[in-house]
Structures are given as C-alpha cells and as structure tokens.
Amino acid sequence: MEWYAALGLLLGTIMLLMGIGMPVALAFLAANIVGAWIFMGGEAGITQLLNNGFGSLTSFALVPIPLFLLMGEIFFFTGLGARMFNAIDKLLGRLPGRLAYVTVIGGTGFSTLSGSSMGSTALLGSLMVPEMNARGYKTHMSVGPILGTGGLAIIIPPSALAVLLATLAQIDVGALLIAGIIPGLILACLYIGLIWVQTRMDPSAAPAYEVEELGLGEKLKLILRDVVPMLSVMVLTIFGMIGGLFTPSEAAAFGALGVLILAVIYRGLTWDSMKKSIVGALKVTLMAYLIVFGSATFSQLLAFSGASRGLIDWATGYELAPIAMLLVMFGVLLVLGMFMEQISMMLLTVPIFFPLAASLGFDPVWFGLIMLLALEISFTTPPFGLLLFVMKGVAPPQTTMREIYTAAMPFIGCSLLLVALLILFPGLALWLPGR
Amino acid sequence: MRHITRAYDAFLTLMAIIAGAMLIWLMVSVVVSVTMRNLGLQPYAWLFTSSEYALLYMTMLGAPWLVREKGHVHIELLTAALPETMQALVSRLVAALCVLVSVILAWKGLELFLTNIERNDFDVRAYFTPKWILTISFPISFALMAVEFARFVFGPELLHSGEAGVSE
Amino acid sequence: QEQTITAVHAFPETLIYTQSFLDFVEKVNAAGEGVIQIDVRGGPEAIGMFQQPDAVRNGVVDMVYTPGSFYAGALPEKDALVASNLTAIETRENGGTALIDEIHQEKMGVKYLGWFDSGVCYNLWTRDAPTLDEGGNLDVSGLKLRGNAVYNAFFTDYLGAQVIDLPTTDVYSALERGVVDATGWTQIGLIDLKWNEFLNYRIEPCFFSTDLGVIVNLETWEGLSDEAKTILQDQAIAHEAASVEALKAKRDADFAALDEQGMQVVELEGQARADYLAAAREKTWARMEEQMQQHPMGLENYDTLIGLFYDLEKAGE
Ligand code: NA
Numbered sequence: 001m002e003w004y005a006a007l008g009l010l011l012g013t014i015m016l017l018m019g020i021g022m023p024v025a026l027a028f029l030a031a032n033i034v035g036a037w038i039f040m041g042g043e044a045g046i047t048q049l050l051n052n053g054f055g056s057l058t059s060f061a062l063v064p065i066p067l068f069l070l071m072g073e074i075f076f077f078t079g080l081g082a083r084m085f086n087a088i089d090k091l092l093g094r095l096p097g098r099l100a101y102v103t104v105i106g107g108t109g110f111s112t113l114s115g116s117s118m119g120s121t122a123l124l125g126s127l128m129v130p131e132m133n134a135r136g137y138k139t140h141m142s143v144g145p146i147l148g149t150g151g152l153a154i155i156i157p158p159s160a161l162a163v164l165l166a167t168l169a170q171i172d173v174g175a176l177l178i179a180g181i182i183p184g185l186i187l188a189c190l191y192i193g194l195i196w197v198q199t200r201m202d203p204s205a206a207p208a209y210e211v212e213e214l215g216l217g218e219k220l221k222l223i224l225r226d227v228v229p230m231l232s233v234m235v236l237t238i239f240g241m242i243g244g245l246f247t248p249s250e251a252a253a254f255g256a257l258g259v260l261i262l263a264v265i266y267r268g269l270t271w272d273s274m275k276k277s278i279v280g281a282l283k284v285t286l287m288a289y290l291i292v293f294g295s296a297t298f299s300q301l302l303a304f305s306g307a308s309r310g311l312i313d314w315a316t317g318y319e320l321a322p323i324a325m326l327l328v329m330f331g332v333l334l335v336l337g338m339f340m341e342q343i344s345m346m347l348l349t350v351p352i353f354f355p356l357a358a359s360l361g362f363d364p365v366w367f368g369l370i371m372l373l374a375l376e377i378s379f380t381t382p383p384f385g386l387l388l389f390v391m392k393g394v395a396p397p398q399t400t401m402r403e404i405y406t407a408a409m410p411f412i413g414c415s416l417l418l419v420a421l422l423i424l425f426p427g428l429a430l431w432l433p434g435r
Numbered sequence: 436m437r438h439i440t441r442a443y444d445a446f447l448t449l450m451a452i453i454a455g456a457m458l459i460w461l462m463v464s465v466v467v468s469v470t471m472r473n474l475g476l477q478p479y480a481w482l483f484t485s486s487e488y489a490l491l492y493m494t495m496l497g498a499p500w501l502v503r504e505k506g507h508v509h510i511e512l513l514t515a516a517l518p519e520t521m522q523a524l525v526s527r528l529v530a531a532l533c534v535l536v537s538v539i540l541a542w543k544g545l546e547l548f549l550t551n552i553e554r555n556d557f558d559v560r561a562y563f564t565p566k567w568i569l570t571i572s573f574p575i576s577f578a579l580m581a582v583e584f585a586r587f588v589f590g591p592e593l594l595h596s597g598e599a600g601v602s603e
Numbered sequence: 604q605e606q607t608i609t610a611v612h613a614f615p616e617t618l619i620y621t622q623s624f625l626d627f628v629e630k631v632n633a634a635g636e637g638v639i640q641i642d643v644r645g646g647p648e649a650i651g652m653f654q655q656p657d658a659v660r661n662g663v664v665d666m667v668y669t670p671g672s673f674y675a676g677a678l679p680e681k682d683a684l685v686a687s688n689l690t691a692i693e694t695r696e697n698g699g700t701a702l703i704d705e706i707h708q709e710k711m712g713v714k715y716l717g718w719f720d721s722g723v724c725y726n727l728w729t730r731d732a733p734t735l736d737e738g739g740n741l742d743v744s745g746l747k748l749r750g751n752a753v754y755n756a757f758f759t760d761y762l763g764a765q766v767i768d769l770p771t772t773d774v775y776s777a778l779e780r781g782v783v784d785a786t787g788w789t790q791i792g793l794i795d796l797k798w799n800e801f802l803n804y805r806i807e808p809c810f811f812s813t814d815l816g817v818i819v820n821l822e823t824w825e826g827l828s829d830e831a832k833t834i835l836q837d838q839a840i841a842h843e844a845a846s847v848e849a850l851k852a853k854r855d856a857d858f859a860a861l862d863e864q865g866m867q868v869v870e871l872e873g874q875a876r877a878d879y880l881a882a883a884r885e886k887t888w889a890r891m892e893e894q895m896q897q898h899p900m901g902l903e904n905y906d907t908l909i910g911l912f913y914d915l916e917k918a919g920e
C-alpha cells in the first residue's frame with residue numbers, strides 16, 4: 001500500500017470512529033485491529049497489539065501520573081486545597097482572575113520539578129479546576145491555563161523528554177535543558193498576558209467577588225497557617241529531587257505521602273474523603289491508561305505501515321529555502337503529533353530532521369528546542385492531544401470536550417508565538433551559556 | 436437471574452477496589468524502596484517490578500468498572516446533533532461496535548494467554564515472571580468490558596447523553 | 604523472482620549498533636538484487652523493543668535485530684553469549700553459532716542468522732575514584748550502582764552492590780542528581796549517551812559481551828529460494844567478521860576521546876582480576892543453568908555451550 005493510502009486509512013478510521021462518539025480508547029483499539037489486520041499479517045497482528053499494549057503499560061515512566069492525581073484529589077477532598085486557595089484569594093485582594101494567575105505561576109514552578117506534562121496536568125487539573133469552578137470561573141479560564149502550563153513541563157528543565165531528545169539527536173543535554181529556561185519563562189509570561197486580556201474582554205469569566213480587607217497580622221497568620229504548610233510539601237519534593245534523594249519519577253509518591261500527612265495534621269482525612277480521592281484518581285488514570293494502551297500501537301502502526309515515514313519523506317523532499325523547510329518540518333510534527341505519541345514521534349523524526357537541520361545550517365540546540373515546542377503543542381492539539389483527555393477526566397462532569405478544545409486554542413497560540421519569536425531571535429534559546 | 440446480576444455487579448466492584456488498592460500500592464512501593472535506598476539498604480527488586488505490573492493490573496481490572504461508570508471519554512458531536520430517536524440508534528450502534536472490539540480482544544487475549552502457557556514464556560525484568568500471570572488479565576478484562584458495553588446496547592440506559600452542552 | 608522480507612531493529616536508528624545492522628541490510632540488498640531484498644520498517648517506533656522477538660516468532664515481521672537478552676525468557680541460552688570472551692568469528696568457526704541457531708529454531712521457531720557487533724565488552728564506570736581492599740578487590744559498599752536485568756546476577760550476587768534498576772533513558776538525570784554514581788556499560792556508547800559528563804573512572808578488566816543478533820521467522824526462512832538463503836547467510840557471516848573490526852576501531856576512537864577528557868583507568872590486578880572475571884562469567888552461567896532447567900529441553904546443551912563460547916585460557920591472559 002502507498003504511504004498516503006495507509007495514512008488515509010488509519011487516520012480516516014480513527015476520525016470516523018471518534019466522530020460517531022466511540023469512546024476514544026475503544027476507537028484506538030478498533031482502528032488498531034483494522035490496521036494490524038492489514039499491515040501486521042492478520043490475526044498475528046492483533047496478538048501483537050495486545051503485546052504492545054502490555055509493553056507500553058508496564059513502564060515505570062507511567063507511575064507518577066496516578067500519584068500526582070491522587071495528590072491533587074486528596075488536596076481537594078480533605079479541604080486542604082480550599083484552605084490554601086481561600087487564603088490566596090484573600091491575600092491577592094481584588095485582582096480579577098487571580099486563581100488563573102496562581103495556576104500559571106504555580107504551574108511554572110511545578111514544571112521546574114516535573115518532567116512529565118501529563119503528571120503536571122493531572123496534578124494542577126485535579127487541584128485547581130474544582131476550586132476555580134466553585135468560585136464561578138468559566139471553564140476556559142480554569143482549563144486553559146492548566147493545559148498551557150502542563151506543556152511547560154517539557155521545556156523548563158528538568159525534562160525527561162528533553163534528555164531523551166538530546167540523547168537521540170546526539171546533542172548536548174545540558175545545552176538543550178538550559179536553552180529551555182528563557183523560552184519557558186517567556187511562554188509563562190505570554191500566558192499571564194493572555195489571561196489579563198481574557199479577563200479584560202470578559203470580566204464575568206473570572207468573577208471579581210468582594211473580599212474583605214485584611215490587616216498585616218491576619219495576612220501573616222493566613223500565610224503561616226494555610227499557605228506555607230501546603231507549599232512546603234511541594235518545596236520539600238523539589239529539594240528531595242535536587243538533593244538526589246529520589247528521581248523525578250519517584251517524586252510524585254512523596255508528594256502524595258506529604259499531602260496525606262498534612263491531611264492528618266489538619267484533621268481533614270476521613271474514610272470518606274480518602275475513598276473519594278482514590279476513586280477520583282483511579283477514574284482519570286484508567287481512562288488515560290486505556291488510551292495509552294491503544295494509542296501506543298496506533299503510533300507504531302503509522303510507523304510500521306510506512307505512512308509516517310512516507311509523509312516525512314514527501315514533505316522534506318522539496319528543495320526549499322531554510323525557513324520554509326523549518327516550517328515544513330514543524331508542520332509535519334504538528335500533524336503527526338495529533339495522532340502519535342511523543343516518544344515514537346522523536347524516534348521517527350530525529351534521524352531525518354536533525355541531519356536535514358544541520359545541512360540547512362540550523363543550530364542543533366535551537367532546532368531541538370523548536371522540536372520540543374512542537375511536541376508540547378501536539379500534546380494539547382485537538383482532537384487527540386492526550387492532555388485534553390486527562391483534563392476532561394479531572395474537570396467537572398458537565399464540561400464538554402468542545403469547551404476544552406476551545407480553552408486550549410489561545411494557549412496553543414502563545415506557543416506558536418514563541419516559536420515565531422525563537423525564529424526571529426534565536427538568541428533567546430542560545431544566549432544562556434550551556435556549552 | 437437477579438442474584439446472578441447482583442453477584443456480577445459485586446464482582447465488578449471488587450475488581451475496581453483491587454484496582455484502587457494497586458494505586459495505593461504504587462505510592463507505598465516507591466516510598467519504601469526510596470527510603471530503603473537512602474538508608475543504605477538494598478531495596479527489594481520486587482518493589483520496583485511490582486509497581487510496573489500494578490499499572491497493568493490496575494488498568495485491566497478497573498476498565499470494565501469504568502465502562503459501567505461511563506468514564507471512558509468520548510466526543511458527542513454527532514449524537515448531540517441528531518434527533519432523539521436517531522440518537523438512541525447511533526448510541527446503541529456505537530456500544531455494539533465497542534462490544535465487537537472487546538470480544539475480539541478478549542478472544543485474542545485468551546489465545547495469547549494460552550500461548551504463553553504453552554510456550555512457557557517469561558517476562559524478564561528483575562525476575563523471570565511467567566507471562567500468563569500478566570496476560571490472563573486481557574481475556575478477563577475485555578470479556579467483562581464486552582458485557583458492560585452490551586448493557587448499553589440492550590439495556591434501558593444509553594452510553595451517550597446526546598447533550599453536548601451539558602454532559603459530553 | 605525477487606523476494607522481499609520485512610525487518611525491524613531494537614534500538615533507535617542513530618545508535619551505532621543500528622547503523623551496523625543497516626550496513627548489513629545495504630550489503631544484502633546490493634548482493635541480492637533480483638533475488639532477495641530486506642525492507643526495513645523501522646526501530647522501536649515501529650514495534651516496541653521488547654515486543655520485537657514475539658513479533659518475529661508470530662510472523663508479524665520477518666527479521667529482527669535485537670539483543671538475545673530481550674528474549675531471555677524464551678531462550679536462557681543467550682547467556683552463553685553474554686558471558687562470552689570470544690567473538691563471532693571464532694564461534695562461527697568452532698560451531699558455537701550453529702548450535703545457537705539450532706536452539707533458536709527448536710525453542711522459538713526462528714533462524715539465528717548471525718551474531719553481529721561481537722567483541723565489545725562491558726566496563727564498570729564510576730564518578731569517584733573506586734576503592735580497592737587489601738586484596739586489590741573492588742569495594743562497592745559506598746557505590747550507588749545502576750543495574751538492569753543483564754548485569755544484576757554479577758553485580759548483586761558477587762559484588763554485593765546496592766543496585767538501582769533504571770531504564771537507560773533515566774540514567775543521565777540519575778547521574779546528574781547523584782541518585783546513582785556508577786553504572787555498567789559497553790566500551791562503546793558512553794559519549795553518545797553523554798554519561799561521560801559525570802563519569803570519571805573506568806574499571807578494567809572488562810567483562811561480558813554484547814549479544815546482538817539477527818533472527819528470522821523460520822517459516823519465512825524456509826520459504827526463501829536457496830539462492831536467497833545463501834546470499835543472506837554469506838552476507839551475515841561476512842558482516843559478523845566486518846563488524847568486529849569496525850567496532851574495535853570505534854572503541855579505540857571512543858577510548859582516545861575519553862582519555863583526552865581525563866577519564867582515569869583503574870586496573871584490577873592479579874588474583875583480584877581473576878576473581879572478578881570468574882564471578883562475571885560464573886554468576887551468569889549459574890543464572891543460565893537455573894533458567895534452562897525450567898524448559899523442556901533442560902540442560903542438554905549447557906556444557907557444550909560454555910565450552911564453545913568461553914575460552915578459559917584466554918581469560919587467564
Ligand atoms: Na520540567
């Protein structure tokens with residue numbers, strides 16, 4: 001089969017099935033059965049599908065996600081989250097959309113420790129969305145910033161994906177990690193600017209309810225009682241990682257343990273709150289992991305059938321000016337990213353893109369960062385960005401998928417703007433000395 | 436018949452409870468193994484391996500329950516646009532497709548499980564674990580998912596709400 | 604009439620071992636024009652690295668290039684290659700490779716076409732200067748050693764090390780943060796992984812061997828024309844020898860580059876050295892023996908394999 005026929009068949013099947021309302025995980029599995037039958041030799045291909053799912057699920061890299069979810073759920077159901085956000089609400093006074101800013105700032109801070117955007121989204125989503133919802137924020141105000149900062153985890157170091165990319169592309173790991181700092185901070189600033197614009201355009205999206213003025217003593221008391229202990233869990237987790245006590249993948253377990261201990265101290269831990277937390281974390285985890293189970297093989301089918309390689313070769317086969325070539329590569333990443341899982345994408349594109357980038361005279365570290373941004377964007381691109389589904393899982397039940405898609409759009413716009421900035425001013429990535 | 440249904444529902448709930456226990460086990464195993472390491476002790480390798488296996492058991496044991504809870508995310512663009520009778524038809528059709536997918540995977544999963552026994556296959560990590568202990572979760576999970584989706588084909592309830600604006 | 608078979612490789616395309624396999628494919632496709640062609644479908648992005656052995660057994664793909672350790676459960680005999688101190692050139696000549704092929708056919712239904720990239724062994728690499736006891740033995744008590752399924756029999760059982768199992772992709776950040784400060788790795792590749800940023804000492808002697816080989820679905824193999832089989836087998840035997848030379852050159856280049864950056868070499872001497880090497884092979888053989896017993900074939904080939912894949916006299920050098 002020609003590559004475009006294979007591509008059309010695989011993408012067509014999945015889009016059709018999702019379009020008629022098949023659960024996403026099942027749609028992937030169904031498309032895999034069709035694809036495995038055609039490209040992997042009939043029945044043996046379906047057995048392969050199960051073996052692949054087994055392989056992709058039993059990987060320690062997936063451990064942090066349920067634990068970050070558990071951490072967020074415990075925060076919420078034991079009332080610790082409400083305590084902290086009430087306090088922050090009072091401390092920040094009247095600033096409209098303050099919790100959205102808190103999300104971006106907290107999320108940026110959290111990204112510095114988390115290397116996994118699914119983990120970050122899981123934590124921030126389960127922690128912040130219910131609180132913001134309770135305070136009358138519109139969905140796009142709560143969901144959008146979290147989707148945005150979830151992606152920050154990839155570019156702001158430490159980032160497991162950046163290390164893997166540097167290793168595959170044989171570029172300096174340290175240089176790539178450091179190159180992500182300034183662009184990461186710029187992106188966070190763009191998000192803040194976006195929220196400011198959004199709250200100006202639609203003040204009702206983030207209700208500016210009255211809060212009482214507090215004296216200095218009361219403020220201090222609030223900080224010490226309701227903010228510092230909660231933040232200290234995160235801070236201790238960060239120090240544990242910096243100090244080499246545990247790896248980023250292991251940190252989530254200590255975060256969850258820390259929140260549990262806090263909940264005991266603040267007498268919020270009841271049998272009921274514990275049960276609700278576990279059920280909440282479990283639901284999102286199961287939903288996301290069954291999608292991982294299905295999408296891992298879907299990525300592999302795109303590669304094995306020659307569809308994705310055909311697309312890449314076709315797109316990069318034209319003689320274009322360097323800047324046009326860069327946009328073509330970026331476009332290919334975005335298209336693949338809608339349907340493929342990130343590590344498979346890197347394995348597939350790195351051997352082709354990096355030599356090509358070198359022949360065009362691009363700095364490999366700078367190009368690596370652009371590629372990371374494409375991966376980050378693809379994680380939140382409708383219709384299949386996995387973060388969108390994680391978000392759907394943690395958001396209140398009445399939230400629609402379309403609302404989540406719309407909420408993600410402006411933040412994807414910010415990332416695209418950052419890519420444009422990086423193309424215009426490569427120094428943003430290369431200015432900090434990494435080599 | 437009612438007893439059977441009730442026993443079945445209880446079994447599904449039990450599987451979900453085990454899945455929840457696996458989630459807690461993830462936390463416990465990581466905390467214990469990191470603590471041991473930092474005390475200069477040799478962490479048991481099974482702590483690490485068991486957490487990887489727990490991910491599989493958790494997902495497979497919990498998936499049928501999540502079907503019952505309508506927790507597998509789907510997109511309601513078409514169903515929301517259709518008139519009510521068509522909507523019900525499409526919804527039951529989609530559920531039937533899900534039954535088909537689950538049945539195929541349950542059947543191939545059973546074959547895989549039997550092959551693993553016949554070939555004496557091992558999953559090699561820190562230990563040599565007989566693979567059938569892990570792959571047995573496939574036929575069980577997908578068969579029960581088929582049953583749960585079948586309830587949305589024939590039962591009173593629909594998988595889809597048809598209300599895009601309210602509960603997609 | 605030209606026949607085409609599909610192939611996948613276990614490691615990413617950029618890795619040196621994959622390049623070696625692609626080199627072999629190129630040679631086959633040149634020599635096999637009009638007769639046999641290999642169509643490479645990709646690496647772990649096309650089929651997950653640990654699922655590839657099953658894929659070739661089940662006929663999803665015709666040929667796979669993978670370490671034997673990725674299918675250790677099905678074929679514990681692969682430890683004969685892991686513990687080996689010979690190269691594929693010698694084991695091809697003494698019948699070792701033929702025996703391994705026979706076992707592959709019987710146990711897994713695959714043809715073992717060739718053992719590529721052999722002659723590369725493993726070192727222990729550490730961040731801080733390693734300490735030796737009075738007997739000159741390596742003292743690992745203070746080390747935070749990264750392990751995995753291949754080395755652990757040796758590291759844990761003999762060295763008594765505190766092993767931390769980590770996937771290769773996590774090792775960089777684990778070294779960076781000091782979660783681990785020592786790891787085993789092949790002589791080649793440390794620079795590609797950038798671990799040399801943190802590791803400063805290489806401990807000699809080296810032990811073990813890489814166990815990368817090409818396996819072909821047996822039905823596919825039997826369906827090939829005699830001419831195609833001859834071309835594949837001849838090219839594989841030629842590449843077995845060529846890859847030994849190529850990787851020796853790469854190792855010398857890597858070692859020179861590491862030397863220049865100040866990598867220190869610590870040699871174990873005399874009895875300590877002999878004990879270290881003996882433990883590396885014997886702990887691995889013990890694992891092989893234990894696992895072989897669980898298969899219907901039992902220990903049938905155990906002694907023969909050890910005889911064909913290990914030269915005790917050479918170890919004494
Ligand atoms: Na990060």
Ligand code: NA
Binds near residue numbers: 336338342379385386
């Ligand atoms: Na994606």
